[in-house]
Amino acid sequence: MSFVVPAIPQATVKVEGTTDLFPVHRIYCVGRNYAEHAREMGHDPDREPPFFFCKPADAVVANDSQIPYPLATDNLHHEIEQVVAIGKAGVNIPAAQALDYVYGYAVGIDLTRRDLQGVAKKMARPWDSGKAFDNAAPCSAIRPASEIGHPDSGRVWLAVNGDVRQEGDLNQLIWSVPEIIEYCSGLWELQPGDLIMTGTPAGVGAIERGDRITGGVEGIGEIKVQVG
Ligand code: MN
Numbered sequence: 646m647s648f649v650v651p652a653i654p655q656a657t658v659k660v661e662g663t664t665d666l667f668p669v670h671r672i673y674c675v676g677r678n679y680a681e682h683a684r685e686m687g688h689d690p691d692r693e694p695p696f697f698f699c700k701p702a703d704a705v706v707a708n709d710s711q712i713p714y715p716l717a718t719d720n721l722h723h724e725i726e727q728v729v730a731i732g733k734a735g736v737n738i739p740a741a742q743a744l745d746y747v748y749g750y751a752v753g754i755d756l757t758r759r760d761l762q763g764v765a766k767k768m769a770r771p772w773d774s775g776k777a778f779d780n781a782a783p784c785s786a787i788r789p790a791s792e793i794g795h796p797d798s799g800r801v802w803l804a805v806n807g808d809v810r811q812e813g814d815l816n817q818l819i820w821s822v823p824e825i826i827e828y829c830s831g832l833w834e835l836q837p838g839d840l841i842m843t844g845t846p847a848g849v850g851a852i853e854r855g856d857r858i859t860g861g862v863e864g865i866g867e868i869k870v871q872v873g
Contacts, residue, residue, distance in 0.1 A: 656702040658730070658751065658840075661786035661866065667730055667748070670838030672700040672782055673829055674726075674755055678819050678844025685847050695820045695828050698772050700755075704782040705840075706870065712780040714854045714873035718758035721852045721872065724845035725803035725811050725860040727796075728753040729822055730787045731839040736830050743826035746835065749789040750796065752861055752868045753842050754803070756781045759851075783858075784840065785868040797821065799863030801846050805856050813846020815862065820844075 657666040676696050677683040683690035706712055715721055732748030755776070762775025798816040802809055820828070825843060829835065852858060854873030861867035 653703060656705050658705055658784050659707065659786040660749070661788050667787050668838045669702040669705050669840060670836045671702060671833075672704065672840045672842065673697050673833070674700060674776065674842040675820065675825055675844045679813055679817050679846045680819060681813070681817075681847035682845055682849065683819075685849070690819055695825060697829060697832065698776050700777045700782045704777065704780060706780050706783040708783070708785045708868050709870070710783065711871045712783070715756070715758060715778050715780065717774075718760055720758065720760040722757040722759040722849050723803055723805070723811070723852055723858055724755035724757060724849050725801055726753050726755050726842040726845050727801065727815060727862045727865065728784055729826070729841040729843060731835050731841065732837055734834060734836050736834040738826055738830040738835070740821075740823035740827040743823035744790070744795050746826060747790050747795065747822070748837070749787040750793065750862075750865045751787045751840075752785040752866050753840070754783040754858065754860065754868060754870065755842050755845060756783065757849075782842070783868060783870045785866045788865055793864060795822065796862070796864035799865070801862050803848070803858065803860035805850070805852065805858060807857070807859075810850050811846050811848035811860070817846065818843060
């Protein structure tokens, strides 16, 4: 047997401090999971259950990469996020057992073509063009939970050319990581290799060509990318 077109290599994320790789299966993202960000996007954070959208596995970009400014947008936004790396399969996982399914954590950027997302919202269309494009998921190396535990507080920040634009704390998540896993695994069977981006704090904004983006989540790590 052979492939009839070239087979794209498995998308991976490094494991910090090792030569090991985490094979990326799917990327789930939680929308509006910090109250201040929900408000800045014009929503009431108190009355909305968590919702999810996806990015393709091969949208992951390694830490310290230079990525091209994306196609078809004039308003590329940064969203710094804690990323959960799932280590084993499960469906309908209760929150109380959810952390057993976590391999580790990373720092990601949910890059967003905000103009295309805006059109999609206005016309009640899917968000894929705004969220699921090439290179849309820069992700730091993963830190295993066996080393760092399960951080549920700690500063979340992002800077553009050294100016801090986003700041929040993991303890401000509307839906906690165990609750996210419970909801997500009720919609899809989670698999080893899945990544979950847990939402972004307030302060999202535009990235210009040539900008240096740095960010981090206290207790997990840091990420940097340059765009354009
Ligand atoms: Mn996001």
